[in-house]
Amino acid sequence: MPIGELPERVTVYEVGPRDGLQNQAEVIPTDVKVRFVDALSRARLPYIEVTSFVRPGMIPQLADAEQVAEEIERRPEIAYTALVPNSRGMERASRAHLDGIAVFTAASETFSRHNTNAGIAETIERFRPVVAEAQARGIWTRGYVSTAFGCPYEGDISTEAVVNVSKDLLALGVSQLAISDTIGVATPRQVDKVLDALLEEMPVQQLALHFHDTRGTALANVLAGLQRGITIFDASAGGLGGCPYAPGASGNLATEDLLYMLEGLGIETGVSLSDVVEASRLLASATGRVPSSRYFAAATA
Amino acid sequence: MPIGELPERVTVYEVGPRDGLQNQAEVIPTDVKVRFVDALSRARLPYIEVTSFVRPGMIPQLADAEQVAEEIERRPEIAYTALVPNSRGMERASRAHLDGIAVFTAASETFSRHNTNAGIAETIERFRPVVAEAQARGIWTRGYVSTAFGCPYEGDISTEAVVNVSKDLLALGVSQLAISDTIGVATPRQVDKVLDALLEEMPVQQLALHFHDTRGTALANVLAGLQRGITIFDASAGGLGGCPYAPGASGNLATEDLLYMLEGLGIETGVSLSDVVEASRLLASATGRVPSSRYFAAATA
Numbered sequence: 001m002p003i004g005e006l007p008e009r010v011t012v013y014e015v016g017p018r019d020g021l022q023n024q025a026e027v028i029p030t031d032v033k034v035r036f037v038d039a040l041s042r043a044r045l046p047y048i049e050v051t052s053f054v055r056p057g058m059i060p061q062l063a064d065a066e067q068v069a070e071e072i073e074r075r076p077e078i079a080y081t082a083l084v085p086n087s088r089g090m091e092r093a094s095r096a097h098l099d100g101i102a103v104f105t106a107a108s109e110t111f112s113r114h115n116t117n118a119g120i121a122e123t124i125e126r127f128r129p130v131v132a133e134a135q136a137r138g139i140w141t142r143g144y145v146s147t148a149f150g151c152p153y154e155g156d157i158s159t160e161a162v163v164n165v166s167k168d169l170l171a172l173g174v175s176q177l178a179i180s181d182t183i184g185v186a187t188p189r190q191v192d193k194v195l196d197a198l199l200e201e202m203p204v205q206q207l208a209l210h211f212h213d214t215r216g217t218a219l220a221n222v223l224a225g226l227q228r229g230i231t232i233f234d235a236s237a238g239g240l241g242g243c244p245y246a247p248g249a250s251g252n253l254a255t256e257d258l259l260y261m262l263e264g265l266g267i268e269t270g271v272s273l274s275d276v277v278e279a280s281r282l283l284a285s286a287t288g289r290v291p292s293s294r295y296f297a298a299a300t301a
Numbered sequence: 302m303p304i305g306e307l308p309e310r311v312t313v314y315e316v317g318p319r320d321g322l323q324n325q326a327e328v329i330p331t332d333v334k335v336r337f338v339d340a341l342s343r344a345r346l347p348y349i350e351v352t353s354f355v356r357p358g359m360i361p362q363l364a365d366a367e368q369v370a371e372e373i374e375r376r377p378e379i380a381y382t383a384l385v386p387n388s389r390g391m392e393r394a395s396r397a398h399l400d401g402i403a404v405f406t407a408a409s410e411t412f413s414r415h416n417t418n419a420g421i422a423e424t425i426e427r428f429r430p431v432v433a434e435a436q437a438r439g440i441w442t443r444g445y446v447s448t449a450f451g452c453p454y455e456g457d458i459s460t461e462a463v464v465n466v467s468k469d470l471l472a473l474g475v476s477q478l479a480i481s482d483t484i485g486v487a488t489p490r491q492v493d494k495v496l497d498a499l500l501e502e503m504p505v506q507q508l509a510l511h512f513h514d515t516r517g518t519a520l521a522n523v524l525a526g527l528q529r530g531i532t533i534f535d536a537s538a539g540g541l542g543g544c545p546y547a548p549g550a551s552g553n554l555a556t557e558d559l560l561y562m563l564e565g566l567g568i569e570t571g572v573s574l575s576d577v578v579e580a581s582r583l584l585a586s587a588t589g590r591v592p593s594s595r596y597f598a599a600a601t602a
Binding site (some may be wrong): 001002003004005006184185186187188189190192196213214215216217218219220222223224227228246247248249250254257260261263264265266293294295297298300301 | 302303304305306307485486487488489490491493497514515516517518519520521523524525528529548549550551555558561562564565566567594595596598599601602
């Protein structure tokens with residue numbers, strides 16, 4: 001069969017400063033983070049998840065959440081977002097004038113307990129006042145469904161589990177769901193199958209796909225998503241971010257690789273690929289870590 | 302649109318010992334090459350391109366072609382093949398008892414001249430006696446169409462140019478064509494478009510796809526090929542092989558990454574993924590080079 005019709009325009013949701021940096025062992029100085037986010041803004045990424053308002057002291061990398069949010073140069077056309085784990089985090093994000101917040105649960109009960117010390121149902125209840133408060137303040141909301149394609153503890157995850165937690169998050173009122181392959185195990189037929197089930201329950205406009213390139217399948221999974229009409233994809237500049245369950249392996253899908261493929265497919269994003277390369281280069285030279293993005297390697301060779 | 306029907310079975314054509322090693326700067330000792338090919342045989346790869354019979358002295362890495370062919374342990378169910386540039390190479394391949402030979406031309410006139418010192422038409426004429434001789438001796442034949450998706454000199458390549466050289470190679474009598482993205486620039490819509498044109502002129506069974514993962518799109522391109530019914534894909538263990546036009550960038554699609562995706566799609570190959578990882582590990586420990594395969598990194602983390 002030919003590829004068929006694909007969306008004309010895609011929204012790239014940049015997670016590098018949060019999902020990417022969160023997985024770095026060494027703490028990055030605040031001014032480097034700020035310069036990195038500013039470089040991503042110059043690339044005109046429409047959404048940038050800049051930090052996470054977890055309890056201060058819990059993740060040293062994120063202890064400077066307020067400072068990062070304060071010091072970055074905001075552009076009115078870009079939505080700056082942050083992860084919040086609870087009402088306290090929501091309050092901090094609101095005081096820091098973020099445009100959007102993201103809450104975080106899982107399709108795997110075991111992963112949820114390991115990662116947030118609470119079962120899936122409990123996390124949903126915890127987020128009920130968070131999402132309500134965000135809505136009251138006019139703050140945009142997103143919900144992550146992690147381990148949607150596989151779990152480091154449970155292995156396979158049923159499509160039913162993904163659909164159930166997705167419906168629960170939408171019932172809270174979140175604007176967008178990020179269906180996430182946390183450990184990078186997904187393959188295209190699986191993506192197609194999960195989307196088939198989700199699209200029976202919700203409009204395509206509310207669904208984002210979040211892939212990790214741990215086994216090289218991220219862009220093939222994106223293609224399967226595009227063929228189902230998905231128009232929102234997460235990515236991380238340079239492929240920043242590891243996998244805590246496979247140290248040394250690649251992490252998030254690289255923004256550069258995603259943009260290169262989308263450009264080749266004639267799909268508009270409004271993002272400057274060369275400016276994303278510059279943002280990755282800036283971070284790489286500050287941290288000494290070589291980006292895992294294939295495109296970055298080819299472009300800077 | 303859903304992904305639709307995909308082939309049930311795929312043939313993986315391993316090019317690591319030839320296309321991969323050919324691009325390595327340092328010369329690999331013959332005994333390492335032999336152990337590498339033997340490890341690939343253990344993985345039950347059905348086709349292994351083991352060397353290239355170019356003029357001795359032209360590429361130091363390939364000066365031991367006869368010795369490699371002599372010392373590897375052959376398995377009757379595996380086809381051991383080699384690249385041959387001319388009748389002299391064909392004779393050497395035949396004396397070395399190879400099961401198949403591959404000839405090599407391009408869809409780009411400029412690339413052909415740079416790479417083989419002859420225009421496309423001239424290379425076709427040069428291969429006429431080579432293919433005839435192979436057929437007379439019962440040796441299987443393949444023809445590479447390089448730069449089918451882009452050229453380092455000419456840039457874009459017309460679909461018509463790809464179709465023309467493909468038809469010329471088939472007219473010589475080659476059994477299989479390897480439509481090759483030599484510099485790793487292809488994206489899925491382009492693959493779909495080129496295949497659409499080729500499939501009007503030839504049966505799907507004669508077409509193999511050869512991708513480089515230089516910009517991360519190789520597996521997405523494979524998916525586009527599978528959707529068109531292609532059942533033969535080239536890959537290189539560990540992602541071995543660089544790109545001479547972008548030193549430091551990734552090279553061939555890694556066999557491990559291809560196999561991981563195919564397994565996830567429920568497509569049979571008969572190849573042992575874990576044994577390919579062992580072959581890559583063997584070569585990596587002998588050469589000190591870290592494989593670029595994403596799957597390899599995750600599996601050995």
